[in-house]
């Protein structure tokens with residue numbers, strides 16, 4: 001056992017000279033697999049943390065040894081002081097001492113807040129007699145204060161820089177997202193990198209007053225979406241992509257569309273509380289930028305109304321989304337109008353909501369995702385060419401969905417038949433798929449029990465494709 005352990009240690013030491021410890025970039029293949037596995041398991045936070053991490057294996061050289069010694073100095077020697085603060089970081093922050101000083105500045109007997117906790121209570125809880133628990137509490141209060149200070153700019157002049165930092169973060173994620181499969185990348189982009197990174201900022205600051213920076217963020221978002229999906233989006237297509245999934249988009253929302261609804265909902269949600277706080281101090285009850293936001297909202301369109309539930313962001317957002325939908329429908333004709341109406345149906349975007357997982361069969365390969373998105377948004381799928389069946393294949397790729405020689409047509413049909421058959425079997429309804437002797441290949445036989453008698457009946461399954469030229473006139477109405 002001892003010799004085995006020594007052997008393992010020596011082999012581990014010797015391997016430092018080999019190229020075993022590769023950089024993160026050269027090991028990107030395994031990293032990619034790990035990230036995708038985390039998404040498959042629904043661990044988006046872990047996937048994003050790993051994706052954006054710059055950590056890598058340290059090389060086994062003298063520099064690494066020196067840096068390790070710096071991090072773990074000999075206890076018998078004097079400990080080195082921590083590095084000087086970075087002067088380039090201008091974020092306002094507080095220390096534990098600042099928090100303690102602020103708490104001590106309250107006079108004894110100061111009135112309690114809305115929660116009933118008096119400053120005297122806090123003073124006692126963080127006093128020396130409170131011991132370890134007191135130190136933990138003051139540490140938590142310090143982190144809370146720093147979170148509030150760093151999360152949102154206090155003055156308008158700092159808002160552009162805050163938006164720009166979010167834009168740079170989005171662009172920095174672009175190259176890393178390209179290493180992942182497109183389905184995983186678009187899910188991470190939608191749920192972690194795009195709007196979620198700027199939502200807090202939009203709810204707390206007047207971002208609509210910084211149109212250039214907001215436009216830069218939206219342009220960067222469009223760039224990343226095009227890069228991930230490998231499709232080219234023109235103006236109307238990008239506007240549709242920025243709609244919520246329930247309204248026919250991809251759910252990759254633009255900051256331009258969400259900024260005002262987010263701020264207005266947040267402002268109205270906290271209005272009562274702020275009025276009470278400011279009224280208590282005799283500072284009045286007006287909140288800055290709210291009236292400007294309402295004016296900007298009403299100036300968007302003559303149909304822009306004030307919702308009943310002012311504190312609900314979706315209530316404001318739905319009005320803007322409806323206006324955008326009507327604008328897109330008004331500018332579309334024929335097949336495009338039919339497509340826009342079809343993708344607005346509730347079930348049409350269910351596949352975009354599914355967590356990609358190869359184990360559940362919900363992970364789309366890059367090409368399938370590209371075609372599915374292109375059909376949803378009306379993008380160019382391919383170069384026009386002649387199909388093997390002799391028909392002309394347009395750039396929209398619609399011919400492949402109705403071509404009699406299309407290889408995917410029958411598997412899709414069989415898959416649909418099988419889903420319905422399994423649903424019936426799950427409901428304890430006897431069902432026979434494609435019984436021999438019937439002329440149609442897509443017929444079922446269901447043995448229906450009525451008053452103790454077993455009666456078979458048949459039905460067929462067919463899926464009308466709304467983008468077919470022959471069906472467009474009906475769906476276009």
Ligand SMILES: [Zn+2]
Pocket residue numbers: 387388389390391399403404405406
């Ligand atoms: Zn064909």
